[in-house]
Amino acid sequence: MRAPxxxxxxxxxEGWPDGLETVxxxxxxxxxxxxxxxxxxxxxxxVVLTDDAEQRELNRQWRGIxxxxxxxxxxxLEPFTPVVGLVGDIILARETVAREAAEMGIPFAAHxxxxxxxxxxxxLGYDHVEDSxxxxxxRLETQxxxxxxxxxxxxxx
Numbered sequence: 001m002r003a004p005x006x007x008x009x010x011x012x013x014e015g016w017p018d019g020l021e022t023v024x025x026x027x028x029x030x031x032x033x034x035x036x037x038x039x040x041x042x043x044x045x046x047v048v049l050t051d052d053a054e055q056r057e058l059n060r061q062w063r064g065i066x067x068x069x070x071x072x073x074x075x076x077l078e079p080f081t082p083v084v085g086l087v088g089d090i091i092l093a094r095e096t097v098a099r100e101a102a103e104m105g106i107p108f109a110a111h112x113x114x115x116x117x118x119x120x121x122x123x124l125g126y127d128h129v130e131d132s133x134x135x136x137x138x139r140l141e142t143q144x145x146x147x148x149x150x151x152x153x154x155x156x157x
Contacts, residue, residue: 004042005042005083006045009048010048013054017108017109027117027144040084043083044085044087047092048090049094052068070097070115071116071118072090073090073122074088075087076088090123091119092115092116
C-alpha cells in the first residue's frame with residue numbers, strides 16, 4: 001500500500017506529453033519509499049508542468065538567476081523532518097527537459113522521471129551544494145531510478 005501522499009499535477013503550458021501524472025506519481029512514491037522519510041500523516045506534493053518562460057521568471061524571482069532551468073523545487077518542510085501536510089512544489093520546464101533529453105540521447109520520460117525524483121529529494125531536504133551532499137543525493141537518485149528501470153544519469157559525469 002502506498003503512503004498517504006497525494007500528488008497534484010497541473011499543466012500550465014502546452015506541449016507536454018500525455019501520461020506524465022502516472023510517471024510523476026510512480027517516481028515520487030518510489031523516492032519517498034527509498035529515502036527513508038517518515039510519513040507522519042496525509043501529505044501533498046504539487047507538480048507543475050510549465051514552459052521555459054514561466055520557469056525563467058520563477059528562477060529569476062526566487063533564485064536571482066535570469067534563465068530557465070529544468071526543475072525548481074520549493075520545499076515547505078524543514079529538511080529531513082516527517083512528511084506531513086504540504087511538502088512542496090516541483091516545477092518543470094518543458095522545452096528545457098525536452099532539449100536536455102535529446103542532447104543526452106535518452107527518452108523524454110526517463111529524463112522527466114529523473115528530474116521529478118531529483119526535485120522531490122530536494123523537498124525532503126537533500127541538496128548538492130557541497131560535494132559530499134551531491135554524492136549522497138546522486139547515489140540515492142541512481143538507486144531509485146534503477147528500481148524504475150532507468151539508467152544512471154550520472155554515469156558519464
